[in-house]
Amino acid sequence: MEYPILGTEPLPVEFANTLYGDFDCLGTPALAAGWFAEMGLGVADAGRARELRDAVRQALSHEADAGAVDVLNAFAAEAPSVLRLEGDRKARWVSTTDSVLGRIATCAIELLVDGVVPRRCGAPDCGLMFVAQHARRRFCHPTCSGRVRQARYYRRQLEEQA
Known part of the structure; x- marks a missing residue:
């Protein structure tokens, strides 16, 4: 299965792109497990x-809306972490559990x-x-810009022939 993963975007943007047109990468438990595995993340419940x-x-x-903010905050609360001292005398937060969704x-x-303000792709058939x-x-992605340039080129060719 090929998932619409750009590989260059922050994790939440890649996660938002799991709904790609009519294709829902989280539509079934098997699809969700495949997407999370492809991203190198742990296992998560498809419905959640x-x-x-x-x-x-x-x-x-x-x-x-307020509901979406509440959902984000509720899931973020599931990502407990602790402050850990590193060898270079700097501290960093480390997750204590593998709560992927959190x-x-x-x-x-x-x-x-x-x-950060993500944009939608300008290609008419994309929308990531x-x-x-x-x-x-x-x-x-460059493939989207290539398709748009190619379509523009073919339109010009048809107009010149007419």
């Missing part, structure tokens, strides 16, 4: 993952707090979210 995914999509598209919710909250590192970026 869909609930979190919907809240993350809403929050990242700036249409978050980590995704926490990452989504961090993205929102940092002011991505974080634009450059203000002029319009497509999630």
Whole structure:
């Protein structure tokens, strides 16, 4: 199974992209397990993952209502962590359990707090979210921009022949 994973985006954006057109990567337990395995994450319940995914999509598209915020906060509370001292005398937070959905919710909250605004791909047949590192970026992946350029080229060729 090939999942719509860009591989360059923050985890919450990749997670939001699990709903790709009519294809739901979390639609069945087998699909969800495959997506989480492909991403190198632990196992998560497909139903709960869909609930979190919907809240993350809403929050990242700036249409978050109080319900979506509550869902994000509830899942983030499931990611307990402890402060651990490292060898270089620096501390970092480390998860004490493998609560995958809690980590995704926490990452989504961090993205929102940092002011990251994901965009939708400009290709008419795509719609994946991505974080634009450059203000002029319009497509999630070079293949999408290639398809749009190719379609524009063919339209021009047809107009010239007419």
